[in-house]
Amino acid sequence: MDFNSILEDAGRETEASHQRALELLHTHYSACDTLIDEFDIQRVDFHGSRLHAVVLTPEGEQNEPERIRKAISFAAAFREMAARLSADFPEFETRVRVGIDSGPAVAIDSGKRDEPDPLFIGSPANHAAKLADGDEEGIFLSLRVQRVRDQNTPFTFTALAKAIETGFMHEHVSARGQTLDADMLLAKAYLDFESEMKRRASSELPSDAKFRFHHREPPLKEIVFAEHPPSNAIRMLLASIFADIDGFTAYVDHAIQSGNVAQAVANLHVLRAEMAAVLRDDFGGRKVRFIGDCVHGLLAEGNSRETNALDTIRSVVKAAGGLRSSFELCKLALPGIAELGLAIGIDFGPTPICRIGLRGAASVRTASSRATCVSESEQRRCGGTETALGEKAYEAAPAVVRQIFGTERVVANMDFDASVMLLGTMPSPYVSSVAAEPMRAHAPVAEPMRAHTKL
Structure with a gap:
């Protein structure tokens, strides 16, 4: 949410401010991808300060509540990932806002091999993007998602939910009958990310991540x-x-x-x-x-x-x-x-x-x-x-x-x-x-x- 404010120094865009903004994106993109892999969801694309991802499994209309649970769990872990980044790397501090919708969409795989342009188009993508656009941080659910969630209670709460979702405690859940442990997935993803950050700081990656x-x-x-x-x-x-x-x-x-x-x-x-x-x-x-x-x-x-x-x-x-x-x-x-x-x-x-x-x-x-x-x-x-x-x-x-x-x-x-x-x-x-x-x-x-x- 704070990307735009990082783009400028004293009201002017400079090389230093652009480097700082790109370093923030570079770091958060890498962290997000490790978390996406752990949750077994699919990144559609990053666009500036926004991530578009989709939850495709478990498949079938009858499993929509399970997909919604996974989406909300990922959203909560995503916010916690950003909070840990802010604590460990203050220069990358930012608030996070997440929008979630559910429903049928059209998936298109296009573009070149080295420049793919994957798309998921239709109301869910459009509505989720609008829910994510605002000045208040948090997780925001569409009416459809709220109805499906409310019709499929009770939920099992995790320690992660209670720790980071104050005021939004109903939203971080683990799926009934499944072993979706968001705390464990987040911990593993962050360890992988920290390992990557150490590699970048070492001689293994002497200049690739430095902006020139x-x-x-x-x-x-x-x-x-x-x-x-x-x-x-x-x-x-x-x-x-x-x-x-x-x-x-x-x-x-x-x-x-x-x-x-x-x-x-x-x-x-x-x-x-x-x-x-x-x-x-x-x-x-x-x-x-x-x-x-x-x-x-x-x-x-x-x-x-x-x-x-x-x-x-x-x-x-x-x-x-x-x-x-x-x-x-x-x-x-x-x-x-x-x-x-x-x-x-x-x-x-x-x-x-x-x-x-x-x-x-x-x-x-x-x-x-x-x-x-x-x-x-x-x-x-x-x-x-x-x-x-x-x-x-x-x-x-x-x-x-x-x-x-x-x-x-x-x-x-x-x-x-x-x-x-x-x-x-x-x-x-x-x-x-x-x-x-x-x-x-x-x-x-x-x-x-x-x-x-x-x-």
Whole structure:
């Protein structure tokens, strides 16, 4: 919960503050993964300061109470893990807030082998994320989870629950008829984590976990995250853009209820391929990851020494228009998505880029800064036809962009043609050269998506 406050020193983002924030994420990601392994649940992804995980076993609708017990037990152990980290490593102190929901979701396994994009989409993921978003620490259950829990009492309490869940004593339980000893799992996970921390401090890992930053010459589309561990991290001024498909959770829920999941997954596959291709192929941007039905991308213009702020803002505004034009083409071509929209948020600022957490395939692609946090929050305040600029992006923008977005920093229905026409009021060879190349639709990759439903 305290990640955003760590990003700044006296109101400014600095190399030192970014290093401190990434070290916090790096440490907590590693600790979380060891705990996830012990509880035999599945990490979907980390995104900035958030973890998304799912409890898949024991399977079957009749075992939903057991899965809920495991989820709550993990949440309590997760909070205790953070508390122990705070005690042993004060520089990593933070509060924790957990949201839990339960129900059917669509699981999608996609992305490249070295950059997987696993997704669980639908109401449970969406609702749990909203429950986890708030100012009060603790564990927060959806109404569905509370009903299932209350219908399946009594629970067996553990010492861990009584020690750390004061005021929330009903929530940490062990499953009846099973040997889910959360205290033991937590103890083993923390021992494994402490062993890893000692290895990092020893000569076995002399520099891998130490953050060293450098500027990268745009375009950013050629970034290979595997080549950027903490010791070779990028840090530069750039634009962060979030584009979220408005109404997609309800669309997926309806697809599950109507037995039309295959079409929904196929549509999402095309929509995501389109968004990633527009960022990469048309504007030289880099997709960081998909978060559900949302894409997070980065974009910059400049040279080997510095980022050109004015050109970057112009380019990211056109990229937002390109995303909307591409999305509208998809709505014409794909069945059943006419009611969906696209909400886009943009911000600008210094941002570190690297992979952190456990080594190898379990490591996490990250681009975490004030700009990435604000661009996501700007997207949330948009409707399905709107694009919004964060305050820093607005301040760094050329006058014509500020005029387009107005004092509310929001514009509706700005597609690629509109963005080029509006930006064209400021003579610029860059705008002219880009405007001369029309937007195009991108074909999805040939490999079919694999989807299934899980209770």
